[in-house]
Amino acid sequence: MNAPAEVIHDHVLAMDRMYRWQRHIYDASRRFYLLGRNEMLRGLDAKPRQSILEIGCGTGRNLALAAKLYPVTDLFGIDISNEMLKTAKANLGTADVKYRVHLAQGDATNFDAQSSFQKQSFDRIYFSYTLSMVPEWQKAIDHALTMLGDHGELHIVDFGQCENWPVPFKRLMFRWLKLFEVNPRQDLPIVLQGFAQKHNLKLDFSRSFSGYVWQAVLR
Numbered sequence: 482m483n484a485p486a487e488v489i490h491d492h493v494l495a496m497d498r499m500y501r502w503q504r505h506i507y508d509a510s511r512r513f514y515l516l517g518r519n520e521m522l523r524g525l526d527a528k529p530r531q532s533i534l535e536i537g538c539g540t541g542r543n544l545a546l547a548a549k550l551y552p553v554t555d556l557f558g559i560d561i562s563n564e565m566l567k568t569a570k571a572n573l574g575t576a577d578v579k580y581r582v583h584l585a586q587g588d589a590t591n592f593d594a595q596s597s598f599q600k601q602s603f604d605r606i607y608f609s610y611t612l613s614m615v616p617e618w619q620k621a622i623d624h625a626l627t628m629l630g631d632h633g634e635l636h637i638v639d640f641g642q643c644e645n646w647p648v649p650f651k652r653l654m655f656r657w658l659k660l661f662e663v664n665p666r667q668d669l670p671i672v673l674q675g676f677a678q679k680h681n682l683k684l685d686f687s688r689s690f691s692g693y694v695w696q697a698v699l700r
């Protein structure tokens with residue numbers, strides 16, 4: 482069952498409020514703590530003529546790097562925040578990439594790739610620090626898996642539980658993340674295991690920086 486339209490609308494407003502000003506300093510500030518994004522992008526290992534979709538593409542920073550790493554691919558990005566998309570359009574509007582990058586506004590749990598991009602499936606789909614901000618994050622994964630092409634891969638990088646940190650530091654970190662409406666998903670490994678079984682996929686799950694970053698691939 483989809484969330485009521487007014488709930489999604491409230492989330493659009495919340496994200497636009499959050500990013501209206503932050504988007505101008507987002508890339509400069511986040512490079513210090515959204516760790517593991519470049520490694521995740523390199524791990525996509527997309528082949529020429531394959532398609533790559535980022536769900537929650539923010540400023541387009543990841544898509545710009547993916548465009549460099551995978552020069553003969555088509556890139557797609559959706560985000561719920563129109564404010565973030567303004568920056569993404571500016572960042573990805575340069576002559577060398579704009580013809581193969583496609584952006585659209587949508588909610589991770591229910592966007593329609595066919596009407597947004599005239600495309601039903603993708604070879605690589607990824608969430609980068611997005612699931613920790615999507616209220617119905619399990620539904621977002623479920624929806625992403627419906628768009629995965631044959632031999633496709635779903636990649637995830639996000640905040641972990643800082644499981645090997647001293648408890649006071651972990652508490653401080655979670656309090657700070659809350660200020661940005663970020664909720665690291667404790668159940669992520671279990672939920673992904675369930676999806677792997679349901680769809681007959683292989684799950685690779687890893688942790689780095691003592692649990693600060695969690696990474697997963699369903700293939």
Ligand SMILES: C[S@@+](CC[C@H](N)C(=O)[O-])C[C@H]1O[C@@H](n2cnc3c(N)ncnc32)[C@H](O)[C@@H]1O
Binds near residue numbers: 539587588608
């Ligand atoms: C922390 S930012 C990460 C941006 C980018 N992926 C990165 O790694 O720099 C989270 C992004 O997810 C978007 N987002 C949050 N909830 C969403 C939803 N339900 N559907 C689509 N995008 C969403 C936000 O607007 C924001 O751009």
